[in-house]
Amino acid sequence: MHNAALEVLELDWTYLAFEVHPDTLASTLRGARDLGVLGLNLTLPHKLLAMPLMDVLDDSAETYGAVNTVIYESQTSSGEWMPVGQLPEIRGPVRMRGANTDADALLRSLGEDLGIEPRSARILLLGAGGAARAAALRLADEGVGELWLVNRTTSKAEELAAEIRLRNPAVGVEVGYPSDTVDVVLNATSLGMKAGDPLPWDPARFSLDRADGVYDMVYRPAETVLLETARRSGCRTANGLGMLLYQGAAALELWTGRPAPVDAMRSALVSEVYGAP
Ligand SMILES: NC(=O)c1ccc[n+]([C@@H]2O[C@H](COP(=O)([O-])OP(=O)(O)OC[C@H]3O[C@@H](n4cnc5c(N)ncnc54)[C@H](OP(=O)(O)O)[C@@H]3O)[C@@H](O)[C@H]2O)c1
Known part of the structure; x- marks a missing residue:
């Protein structure tokens, strides 16, 4: 669903799935940051394990005690933290912000x-x-x-x-x-x-x-x-x-700062999960 959305938004990004052992979650999150990854979704059992690994947590993650969306952020010239996907270039340190879009x-x-x-x-x-x-x-x-x-x-x-x-x-x-x-x-x-x-x-x-x-x-x-x-x-x-669709749409909006093309995401999801009609 994310790749369908990226196509509609004409963003030269790609969304990939990786199987990560819980023991290597911390190094995976750091490695993704160092590779210039813009954001991640986490699923079980990583949602809970990621909580102490984030540099900053949204209210949503704090409240529900789980992170399903990671946003890599860097600072603008005026010092404001912004998702790296919304910045023309990355300068200075990159931090991890955890959010929860499930609820x-x-x-x-x-x-x-x-x-x-x-x-x-x-x-x-x-x-x-x-x-x-x-x-x-x-x-x-x-x-x-x-x-x-x-x-x-x-x-x-x-x-x-x-x-x-x-x-x-x-x-x-x-x-x-x-x-x-x-x-x-x-x-x-x-x-x-x-x-x-x-x-x-x-x-x-x-x-x-x-x-x-x-x-x-x-x-x-x-x-x-x-x-x-x-x-x-x-x-x-x-x-x-x-629920799966809307948690993904909200995550995409956090990374891109743009409205998610929900219809394209829904049809991609339906054919991926249930097979082409
Ligand atoms: N649609 C979506 O976008 C979405 C998003 C998040 C989760 N989910 C789905 O929601 C479900 C729960 O996810 P979760 O993250 O809450 O998992 P979780 O933290 O592992 O909780 C699992 C729940 O299922 C119960 N359970 C497991 N096996 C059982 C059994 N044999 N008999 C009775 N109860 C059993 C557990 O009861 P105990 O406490 O007794 O172990 C616990 O309440 C999963 O199916 C997941 O795929 C869907």
Whole structure:
């Protein structure tokens, strides 16, 4: 999706994927800086490991405790730090700024794909890992109506609930299943990616008849077992492709300082992930 965008923006840049061992993350980030790389995206497990390696963190990374976008920055003649991709030349030191574009991307996708307006929505969130944490904290900041947290390791859901109560005391957050209806069930566990994965929640404890929509952060396969079950129960459904798209679009805007060509990015992403139509 990034290379499609770079073509539209007529930028002579290229976006490449590298597999990096966690033990070499620090030297990889420094090496990329020294090679003149303009920016990077990080995925698991690097999102958390990169936090202490950044020279400066955006509020987004600080809040969600994870970095998915690195921007290499240098100083202008007046001393202002700017992304190197937006500078005519690099002079002086280059620093690494860490940002997180995942949480905003989720909100945008929830709105576009399911018409969910987080403020006052009732949400059952499955998972308490990095993605769930970012989602829960962002939803709480938006003034979500009520949040239920369910995770295999209940202590992690309890820790997350405690963090939300501290940051947003007005937000109703509980660990466990709701007894009433919800606007959306949001899967932020990694279950659903592999064939044969079990459902990410206990259907005996909560029936999808009580959910209006179901959003699965997993996007491959396009229809997970959760989404198939939800569709059969009459729920509106969406997978995580929109979230993937918008976190990438936001990262591109940070590097280039220009609006991302979202339509070109979406079609490149769809054909890359699901194959040409
Ligand atoms: N669409 C997007 O753009 C986007 C962006 C970010 C993440 N994601 C997706 O979101 C998912 C979670 O990512 P993450 O970064 O939060 O990963 P993570 O930090 O490793 O968290 C994994 C979560 O899944 C749960 N889990 C894993 N295996 C399980 C099992 N066998 N049974 C029950 N629960 C299980 C974990 O529960 P425990 O706490 O009990 O281990 C934890 O809540 C992944 O599928 C990832 O691809 C999508």
